[in-house]
Amino acid sequence: MSPIITRREGAVLTVILDRPKANAIDLATSRVMGETFRAFRDDPELRVAILTAAGERFFCPGWDLKAAAAGDAVDGDYGVGGFGGLQELPRMNKPVIAAVNGIACGGGLELALSADMILAADHATFALPEIRSGTVADAASVKLPKRIPYHIAMELLLTGRWFDAQEAHRWGLVNEILPPARLMERAMELAQLLASGPPLVYAAIKEIVREAEDARFQDMMNRITRRQLETVDTLYGSEDQVEGARAFAEKREPVWKGR
Incomplete structure (x- = not known):
């Protein structure tokens, strides 16, 4: 059992x-x-x-x-x-x-x-x-x-x-x-x-929070802006990020695909 x-x-x-x-x-x-x-x-x-x-x-x-x-x-x-x-x-x-x-x-x-x-x-x-x-x-x-x-x-x-x-x-x-x-x-x-939310954003949030536990603020911000975290790099190059901006501009709910 x-x-x-x-x-x-x-x-x-x-x-x-x-x-x-x-x-x-x-x-x-x-x-x-x-x-x-x-x-x-x-x-x-x-x-x-x-x-x-x-x-x-x-x-x-x-x-x-x-x-x-x-x-x-x-x-x-x-x-x-x-x-x-x-x-x-x-x-x-x-x-x-x-x-x-x-x-x-x-x-x-x-x-x-x-x-x-x-x-x-x-x-x-x-x-x-x-x-x-x-x-x-x-x-x-x-x-x-x-x-x-x-x-x-x-x-x-x-x-x-x-x-x-x-x-x-x-x-x-x-x-x-x-x-x-x-x-x-x-x-x-x-x-x-x-x-119902954006899975790639959730992934980035969780990785950032985890990696930031023992990091200096500016060091962590540099890693994020330079796309040195896998989830952040995936998010910034994703269809979902484009969809989020497009949905906002079109005043509709976004359709998240996780890619």
């Missing part, structure tokens, strides 16, 4: 983590997720992905400790995209929305942080409890201080305390809080909105 369920609706792929009881991720699940997100990345017909989980209590608690006790090594082969198949997947230049339907802690919160937008059910809770088991939330230690105020990020990393969806929203970690019954409906609305 597959640990994930996928649903394809037009240009939107929904990936549902489905490993009762808690949707924890072992090595095999991580590899399946990596292959799924790689296939999404490489499919020209798909433009947006939604990542969520089965059930209403757990989004994902992260690493499967039972699998670890049975022999899964914490530093084993997570697959092409790293843990959860997404956070280290190279050239992921399409938008991904996380719909957090319950508890997201440890690696589960790190997985949500790998998405471009996060929607949360109003009962969702979050934590980075690794500190309590004598290990480090590695991806969160890299990402969280860049996403929310430094001192808040450090508090969450150093204490491992739990926080709710309202606090996550207050710090800008979550885009929207929704009733559980509305969560996936809203995620699909947002995905369809993005799917």
